[in-house]
Amino acid sequence: MNWTPAAAPDGTDDREEDAALGPRAGAAAATAAHHHEVLMTITATVRLTERPRYSRTLPRAAKSARGARTLVRTALTAWGLDGIAGDGELVVTELVANTVEHARGHHVRVTLTRVGPGRVRIAVVDLSRTRPVRRAAGDDEVRGRGLALVEALTVSWGTDSKRWGKVVWGELAAGVVCR
Template sequence: MPQPTTQARPTGCPGYSETLPREPRSAAAARRLVRVALAAWGLDDLADDGTLIVSELVSNAVRHARRESIRVVIDRPEARRVRIGVVDFSQACPVRGNPGATDESGRGLALVGELAEAWGTDPLPWGKRVWAECAQKND
């Protein structure tokens, strides 16, 4: 399996990314990558929300994307803010579901919307990046 990569960003903070198979088990690897990045940045208090967010984004990509791989990307655009993204090869934008009480799926993006300060989709020439941002609260 490919190893995670780090790369310096304009903010001076490294970004973390890893290409993973488009399989349900990749959510566990994505959660580990989020925890590693947040620990390296001293933002451990964002780990619970960050790991739930990346799990939902990976789950959507596994269910709806094309091709055999996805890419998880974690950036730190500001000292107290992280952006967690999943890149895939589908250009179809995610749609927030409106599940009924007995539906077993369709709540993922609603959960992301509740946990994240912001979330969205960046179209790419060959697919898209779905991202969510979390930030430490000012004390």
């Protein structure tokens, strides 16, 4: 499959996001130790013309939520935003769980982008064009609360459609209580 870059609706070049599930291009890789001496590669992209970003491609599997949480904690700690790391871990867990349950393909891409002072966007990229729908789960249902949780923890969330799939994201802001 070929991944063709495209300009984002706001005019910025989102080449890495559009190529998220394809080969990596031009990003510097940093390796961090993970629990039980397993190594994890985290891609950190910082360019003078772009916002700081961390990203990681993971298998589309439930076990990937752990790696996604590690990425979130690593990025938020590096940016001095430890205070929102717990909420960030919950948000990325729910977004990855939705992708595992409803998307297609073998991999997902998790990105964290510093969008302003004290503000970060957590996004999960997948190959499904089906947009997630927030629903009200019944009291006896064990599923169906993920997007309600994302909505409660973030200052905003949404879905950006792409030719090849979608990006589901939520933004967190330090010092803002969303609940």
